[in-house]
Amino acid sequence: MFYPKSPFLGSPLLESEILKVNTAGLAPLLEWLCLTPKVTTYRVNTLRITVDAFREKLENKLADRYGQESPKVYGLPNLPEMLCIEPLVTKFSEASVDPALKEIIVDTSCGAALLRGAHIYAPGVLAMESNTQLQEAVSVYADLGGKCKRGSVTRFDSPEKIFLGTGKVLMQRYQLFNNSDEPATGVAVEMQSNISRVPSLGDLSSEDALLQNLPSIVCVRVLAPQPGERVLDMCAAPGNKTGHIAELMGDQGSVVALDNSTSRVRSMLPKLDHYKSITAHVFDSTKAVAVGAAHSGPATVPPFHCASFDRILLDAPCSGLGNRPQLSCSIKQAKVLHSYPNIQRRLFGQAVQLLRPGGILVYSTCTVTEAECECIVAWALEKFHDLHLMDATPRLGGPGFPLPDLDASKSRLLQRFGPSEASADTVGFFIAKFQKNK
Numbered sequence: 001m002f003y004p005k006s007p008f009l010g011s012p013l014l015e016s017e018i019l020k021v022n023t024a025g026l027a028p029l030l031e032w033l034c035l036t037p038k039v040t041t042y043r044v045n046t047l048r049i050t051v052d053a054f055r056e057k058l059e060n061k062l063a064d065r066y067g068q069e070s071p072k073v074y075g076l077p078n079l080p081e082m083l084c085i086e087p088l089v090t091k092f093s094e095a096s097v098d099p100a101l102k103e104i105i106v107d108t109s110c111g112a113a114l115l116r117g118a119h120i121y122a123p124g125v126l127a128m129e130s131n132t133q134l135q136e137a138v139s140v141y142a143d144l145g146g147k148c149k150r151g152s153v154t155r156f157d158s159p160e161k162i163f164l165g166t167g168k169v170l171m172q173r174y175q176l177f178n179n180s181d182e183p184a185t186g187v188a189v190e191m192q193s194n195i196s197r198v199p200s201l202g203d204l205s206s207e208d209a210l211l212q213n214l215p216s217i218v219c220v221r222v223l224a225p226q227p228g229e230r231v232l233d234m235c236a237a238p239g240n241k242t243g244h245i246a247e248l249m250g251d252q253g254s255v256v257a258l259d260n261s262t263s264r265v266r267s268m269l270p271k272l273d274h275y276k277s278i279t280a281h282v283f284d285s286t287k288a289v290a291v292g293a294a295h296s297g298p299a300t301v302p303p304f305h306c307a308s309f310d311r312i313l314l315d316a317p318c319s320g321l322g323n324r325p326q327l328s329c330s331i332k333q334a335k336v337l338h339s340y341p342n343i344q345r346r347l348f349g350q351a352v353q354l355l356r357p358g359g360i361l362v363y364s365t366c367t368v369t370e371a372e373c374e375c376i377v378a379w380a381l382e383k384f385h386d387l388h389l390m391d392a393t394p395r396l397g398g399p400g401f402p403l404p405d406l407d408a409s410k411s412r413l414l415q416r417f418g419p420s421e422a423s424a425d426t427v428g429f430f431i432a433k434f435q436k437n438k
C-alpha cells in the first residue's frame, strides 16, 4: 500500500527550507511528519471533574465500542491532569482492503483527522460513488494530489490516493453535494477502523476534558502558573492553553488572553466564560506595551505598563509544520515560511518588556523549523541580556538543536518534540523557558 514519505510531494524545493542547518535529519523528519502519533491524549479540567471520574467515562466509551479489545487508558506521573489512550492492538493488513466496497474520497486534512480517530464530517468529503446507500460499508481514501473533483460520482483512479480505513455511510450524495448556499454539516461517515489503529472515537471534548496534543499540555506545565499571579497569554485563540493556565491557578488570580483575530476570539469566549480569572480581548500583541501614559483603564485591559506580568506565554503564530500526520503541506512557498520569524521577534520584544524582574516567559511553536525555534532563542539571548534560559521541565520531548550561536549547554535546556528517540511520539513542537533577571 502506498503511503507518503514527505508532506511536500508537490513542492520538493520547500523541503530544504525546513531545516536549513540540520540537513542530515531532514529525510527522517519528513517521513515522521507523515506518520500518525499513536497515542490519543485528553486534558481533564480538574476544576470540574476528577481525573479518575473522566477515566471511567473514557473506559466505558471504549468498552462499548471495542469490548474485549478495548485499548488501555493510562496517566503519566508528571502530567496528572492528562489521560492517554493506547492504540488498538490488532494490525491493519493490506488484505483487509476489500476491493468490492464502494469508495469515499476525502481531502488531506480530513484524512489526517481520521487517522487520529475522528469521523468524517461532510465538508471533508470530496467524492462518493453513485448509488452508495445509508449504512453501507465503504473504503475511505485521501486524495494527496488535490486532483479529485468535488462531487465526482465515478471511482477516482490515481496513484496519489491512499487507503485510510473503512467506515459506515451516514449521509447520502444529495445531502453532501446539494449546491445550496448552506453547505452540509455533521458526520457523513462514521469510521469503523483506520490504518493508524488510533481508536475511532470521534472528539469527546466537553467542558470536563479537552482532546489536546501532549506538547500543548507540557507547555503550560513548563510555564507553571501559580494561584494569585498575573499571567498574560499573548496569542491565545482558540484558548486551549488559556483554560489550562486558569485551571493550574485554581482559577485564582488574573489571566489575560489576547489574540488579534476577531473571529477566533469570538469563538473562544463561550469556552472561557466559566473561568472567573480569565479576561479576553481582541488585540494586536505587537502593540501590547503602553506607550507613555497611554494606559488609563483597568489592569486587565491592553495596552499594559512594562513589568505588569508574573508569567507570559508566547505561543507564537508559526508555520505549523509540526502537525502530524501531515499528508500534504498547505504551505507551498518559501516566502511564507520566511515571514514567521519577523512577527515572532516583534511579539517576543513586547513580552520581555511586559515581564516583571524574576518573571517567567515561555516561548512555544507547533513547528519544526530551526528559524522559528532555536534561532529565535539565540536571537533573544543575544538581544536581551536581562533574560536567561531555564530548564523547560517537565520533559517529555528531546533537547533542542545546538547552533553556532547556541551551544549545547543552552540547547539542552530547550524542549523539542520530533523524531528523536528522546521525544514522546506526538506532534512536532518547541518550548523554551526564560527568566528575567531580578
Ligand SMILES: C[S@@+](CC[C@H](N)C(=O)[O-])C[C@H]1O[C@@H](n2cnc3c(N)ncnc32)[C@H](O)[C@@H]1O
Residues within 6 Å of the ligand: 216, 234, 235, 236, 237, 238, 239, 240, 241, 242, 258, 259, 260, 261, 264, 283, 284, 285, 286, 315, 316, 317, 318, 366
Ligand atoms: C498557535 S495559535 C495559538 C494557539 C493557542 N495558544 C492555544 O493553545 O489554543 C497562534 C495565534 O496567534 C494569533 N496571532 C497572530 N498574530 C497575532 C498578533 N499580532 N497579536 C495577537 N495574536 C496574534 C493567531 O490569531 C492565532 O490564534
